[in-house]
Amino acid sequence: MRLWIVAVSLTLLSGYVSAETPEEKGLSIAVEADRRDSGFGDFTAHMTMTLSNRQGEKSVRKLRVKTLEVEGDGDKSLSIFDEPRDVKGTAMLTFSHALKPDEQWLYLPALKRVKRISSKNKSGPFMGSEFAYEDLSSQEVEKYSYKYLRDEEINGLDSFVVERIPAYKYSGYSRMVVWLDKEHYRPQKIAFFDRKNKPLKTLLIENYQQYLDKYWRADRMLMQNHQTGKSTLLAWRDYRFRTGLSDRDFNKNTLKRAR
Template structure:
């Protein structure tokens, strides 16, 4: 496959400094007028996407903390591999694998995101030693008992939605653009999503998900952002709250590594069984 980013950012000493000196610097953004809500919303999201490009490949460890309506919790440990894909109409690839506890160890989700057609997703179930393809009709379902749906775990490529700017408003100590995005792909469990993107660094701060009846179903909050490679921001924690059943799922990131040498061979269906 062509168009896959293979650039490594792990460079020693002066070479690393030199590389960072040549990274693009964010400029002041001139957005379309508020009267053109569609163009303004698209421009905001495109700027967010532009600032999050050029990272190549990455690995991370994380904890998944499940909390039920009564407040009882359980934890899982997993690791994630990601590959940036720059080919037109394609999205980034990811492979998420559970390490603990034993009853879920080895379970893995492989995702190839697309634009203009349904994402490809495969789930490996070690208990039956079988790779299961996730159909478009099942992507709205919960991922291994969490409050994240399968579609939530795919790369949120710009072309997968239509957009409309709603307003600017305070979000904590910052100001955020509030943008409505409507899934343009088949099988979504959502009629729309509202996203809060800060006006300073163009980072996602919150997402509200509305179900097929148009009611608020879930809210995803992003927290603990840290900068890597001198310009790439990543959150330290994600929390998805389900307003319908009172449950929530937290993803707490332990460590990010970039430029690890991952290639498309690490994201094949054959790689699912050896992901452990």
């Protein structure tokens, strides 16, 4: 979290010395967004994913998520699957990092087995949905390089449009374009481009609610895949912040007893 102080002071300083480059402006927007969202401590929430294919057939996944903010590193999280029924009790423990590969374990209740997951699967689909693992992992400033593109209005809000390029290995994207509203620095829309730089997916983020008078979380995230015609709607509910989670709630024992 030190980096943003340096970056912000550099940006402020550069304002006096010379005009800010698009890269500097892009970074300072990301740093500010990160600053505004830091200090939440921990949260728990329920998530429902509705997967739709081109024919409109739907299937539903339900999970519960516990997340712990880690200072100076990526967050720790524990996801517990409730649906589909055949994967009920499956749980996933993730220690995410900015540039180092995430550490990830999956608990398979039928065998009572904890399996380490290869860190290269970042770009893989999460539970058959249009969300990749990397879309759902904790967003650290260092994960991308940035470039401010333009200002634009979206959802009636004045926004920055920023391009970001993954700095971590094994991403499925060449770049993303993010719309953040100027008032609260909340992502409103993200366009994803595949490794060949062709438009791949668009994520629309809607219904932001504010928690603890500070932290904004969206109730609805709709991911549309332009290449396959499939889409996934992520609906969040029961957000609870500062529930008293600590490091002790994120280890292989808590993974195995997660119900």
